[in-house]
Amino acid sequence: xxxxxxxxxxxxxxxxxxxxxxxxxxxxxxxxxxxxxxxxxxxxxxxxxxxxxxxxxxxxxxxxxxxxxxxxxxxxxxxxxxxxxxxxxxxxxxxxxxxxxxxxxxxxxxxxxxxxxxxxxxxxxxxxxxxxxxxxxxxxxxxxxxxx
Numbered sequence: 001x002x003x004x005x006x007x008x009x010x011x012x013x014x015x016x017x018x019x020x021x022x023x024x025x026x027x028x029x030x031x032x033x034x035x036x037x038x039x040x041x042x043x044x045x046x047x048x049x050x051x052x053x054x055x056x057x058x059x060x061x062x063x064x065x066x067x068x069x070x071x072x073x074x075x076x077x078x079x080x081x082x083x084x085x086x087x088x089x090x091x092x093x094x095x096x097x098x099x100x101x102x103x104x105x106x107x108x109x110x111x112x113x114x115x116x117x118x119x120x121x122x123x124x125x126x127x128x129x130x131x132x133x134x135x136x137x138x139x140x141x142x143x144x145x146x147x148x
Contacts, residue, residue: 006027008023008024008027011023012024017043017046017047020039021040021043022036030069030070030073031066031070032066033062033063033065034063034066037062037063061113062113062114065110065113066110066114068106068113069107069110069111069114072107072110073107076089076100076106076107077089077103080092080099080103084096105146109142109143109146112139112142113139
């Protein structure tokens with residue numbers, strides 16, 4: 001399916017480098033983290049900035065959380081109803097309630113992983129932040145409470 005150009009490149013011409021990641025994150029509503037990190041990587045390369053190991057690891061966690069979020073959305077809410085020949089996920093609550101609840105739980109976990117750290121991810125060009133450590137610890141606590 002062809003897609004018309006949206007000219008994001010022209011939207012960032014003349015902008016301060018600190019604005020570019022926020023603008024490019026709007027390319028896609030589902031994969032905004034990937035677009036943000038691509039933009040940050042280009043900016044960091046241009047400025048000669050090297051990420052700390054911790055910042056790189058956090059970005060990897062967020063990218064995997066985004067992939068998990070996207071795949072759960074697609075498989076659990078979009079593909080499953082088609083495969084089971086129903087119009088939406090709603091009828092599956094009656095026939096496959098345990099699976100629907102698991103999909104909801106996994107999707108929530110992926111969303112929370114992204115939400116906890118997303119604000120900080122935009123500013124990782126400056127390096128590691130102690131608040132991020134607290135947020136990761138919070139995520140671990142939530143995960144253990146949900147999944148034992």
